[in-house]
Amino acid sequence: MSTQDERHSDLEDRLRRLNEIGIALSSVQNDLTALLERILLQARHFTGAEAGTLYLVKGDVLTFEIAQNDKLNIVLGGSHGTVDIPPVPVNRDSVSGYVATTGTTLNIPDVYADSERNFEGPKSYDRMTGYSTKSMLVVPMRDHEDQITGVLQLLNALDRDGRTHPFSREDESLIESLASQAAVAINNVRLIGDTEALFDAFVRVMATAIDERSPYTGGHIRRVAEMTMVVAHAVNDCAEGPFADVHFNRDEMEELRIAAWMHDIGKITTPEWIVDKPTKLTTIYDRIETLRLRFALMEQQVERLKACGQINAEEAQEQLEKLASDLAFLERANLPGEYMEDADVERLRRIAQQTYELRGQVHPCITEEELTNLVIRKGSLTDSERKKINDHASMSMKMLEQIPFTRKLRRVPEIAGAHHEKLDGSGYPNGLKAESIDLQSRILALVDIFESLSADDRPYRAEPMPRERVLKILKEMVDDYHIDRDVFDLFLREGLAAKLDELKEQMAHER
Numbered sequence: 001m002s003t004q005d006e007r008h009s010d011l012e013d014r015l016r017r018l019n020e021i022g023i024a025l026s027s028v029q030n031d032l033t034a035l036l037e038r039i040l041l042q043a044r045h046f047t048g049a050e051a052g053t054l055y056l057v058k059g060d061v062l063t064f065e066i067a068q069n070d071k072l073n074i075v076l077g078g079s080h081g082t083v084d085i086p087p088v089p090v091n092r093d094s095v096s097g098y099v100a101t102t103g104t105t106l107n108i109p110d111v112y113a114d115s116e117r118n119f120e121g122p123k124s125y126d127r128m129t130g131y132s133t134k135s136m137l138v139v140p141m142r143d144h145e146d147q148i149t150g151v152l153q154l155l156n157a158l159d160r161d162g163r164t165h166p167f168s169r170e171d172e173s174l175i176e177s178l179a180s181q182a183a184v185a186i187n188n189v190r191l192i193g194d195t196e197a198l199f200d201a202f203v204r205v206m207a208t209a210i211d212e213r214s215p216y217t218g219g220h221i222r223r224v225a226e227m228t229m230v231v232a233h234a235v236n237d238c239a240e241g242p243f244a245d246v247h248f249n250r251d252e253m254e255e256l257r258i259a260a261w262m263h264d265i266g267k268i269t270t271p272e273w274i275v276d277k278p279t280k281l282t283t284i285y286d287r288i289e290t291l292r293l294r295f296a297l298m299e300q301q302v303e304r305l306k307a308c309g310q311i312n313a314e315e316a317q318e319q320l321e322k323l324a325s326d327l328a329f330l331e332r333a334n335l336p337g338e339y340m341e342d343a344d345v346e347r348l349r350r351i352a353q354q355t356y357e358l359r360g361q362v363h364p365c366i367t368e369e370e371l372t373n374l375v376i377r378k379g380s381l382t383d384s385e386r387k388k389i390n391d392h393a394s395m396s397m398k399m400l401e402q403i404p405f406t407r408k409l410r411r412v413p414e415i416a417g418a419h420h421e422k423l424d425g426s427g428y429p430n431g432l433k434a435e436s437i438d439l440q441s442r443i444l445a446l447v448d449i450f451e452s453l454s455a456d457d458r459p460y461r462a463e464p465m466p467r468e469r470v471l472k473i474l475k476e477m478v479d480d481y482h483i484d485r486d487v488f489d490l491f492l493r494e495g496l497a498a499k500l501d502e503l504k505e506q507m508a509h510e511r
């Protein structure tokens with residue numbers, strides 16, 4: 001082979017190896033530990049290095065991440081656990097510190113014969129371990145912004161016969177290329193991690209903001225999110241039954257987790273007074289106070305009529321008693337606890353026809369709008385308020401659709417938006433039927449109902465609902481084809497209700 005041919009083949013070999021490095025590094029996408037291990041392994045593989053160490057720059061020190069030494073049979077760090085070795089200061093006193101400080105590669109044929117830089121580190125390592133360091137190649141890892149983010153240190157290049165020789169110039173340039181590709185790959189993994197952490201923090205902040213709007217639902221979202229994942233894991237663990245063949249992969253689990261954390265995000269648009277409307281007349285305050293004032297005015301009116309002789313004492317007394325009894329009735333009607341019968345509604349309408357006089361003007365003692373609230377038969381919400389509350393599910397979907405989720409999280413809006421759908425199509429916001437409601441949404445829906453029913457208190461529920469009653473309601477919802485029977489059976493079989501109690505206790509301790 002001519003010299004030119006040899007050079008050509010060398011170049012081809014180098015390109016091939018660099019290509020292999022690029023492929024090897026890009027195959028590890030979001031696992032920093034696996035990536036660091038791969039980098040060191042590849043570097044050793046291409047140079048025949050018997051041992052090696054990878055450091056990362058953290059502030060003004062180099063932290064020891066991975067060490068491999070075939071001779072001593074040592075594999076430290078990475079997937080083999082954390083390494084309890086003190087960090088190395090970034091200064092010129094150590095080999096790795098020198099390289100991180102100066103940004104230059106050190107290719108030392110024999111550390112013991114190197115009079116120019118008398119580094120103690122390799123020698124004390126040899127004394128400690130019984131190893132015999134000779135050749136060293138130490139390369140800075142530089143990212144795309146020319147920042148040194150780590151140091152790759154290789155020890156003892158071995159030939160085919162296992163003899164140590166110095167690292168070659170080719171090794172040097174090859175590892176420099178690998179190191180810079182590695183630095184970029186590390187940065188990418190870190191950026192992905194940082195982005196995920198940032199998004200996760202955002203999700204939790206939003207959940208806290210929503211939970212904090214109501215003293216009655218505090219922690220609901222976190223409990224739903226954590227319980228949903230407990231159920232999803234239980235589905236994955238099923239070896240028999242309807243879920244034997246179902247397995248949520250890592251991405252699907254993450255998708256469900258985010259959807260659960262964001263399922264009620266639409267509640268941010270629900271007026272605060274509607275969220276926990278404690279009485280029928282509540283807006284930003286309870287308007288029963290206004291009604292009391294009006295009744296006080298009406299009493300004064302009766303007193304005035306009596307004083308100027310227009311009515312006698314007996315008539316006055318009768319009218320005052322009626323006013324007192326009407327007001328007491330209004331105060332009761334204002335509370336959402338009891339069902340309003342037809343006769344009650346009729347009496348409200350009669351009372352509403354009374355008037356009072358203020359500054360020469362006659363006003364109805366109950367306005368149309370107040371009456372609309374008072375005649376609510378059950379609960380405290382008018383139809384339009386109920387609709388506004390229900391809107392939170394479609395609002396969740398609408399808001400989440402505006403987030404540019406990555407491909408693996410693309411179904412978050414759909415899963416979160418379907419948490420109030422019912423299998424028979426009677427749910428909201430879209431009245432989806434069973435075939436359009438996937439398993440993730442069914443799990444989330446069941447957990448959401450279970451958690452809400454198990455709340456410690458509500459505006460007019462002083463006592464928490466007993467567990468048997470909660471489960472009975474869920475069972476009825478299964479029979480009515482609202483929620484999924486298989487998910488409910490799994491929920492019961494796995495004793496998942498008890499997990500909620502554990503979670504509540506844990507959250508109480510964290511407060």
Ligand SMILES: [Fe+2]
Pocket residue numbers: 263264392393419420448
């Ligand atoms: Fe909801």
Ligand SMILES: [Fe+2]
Pocket residue numbers: 220224263264448
């Ligand atoms: Fe919810």
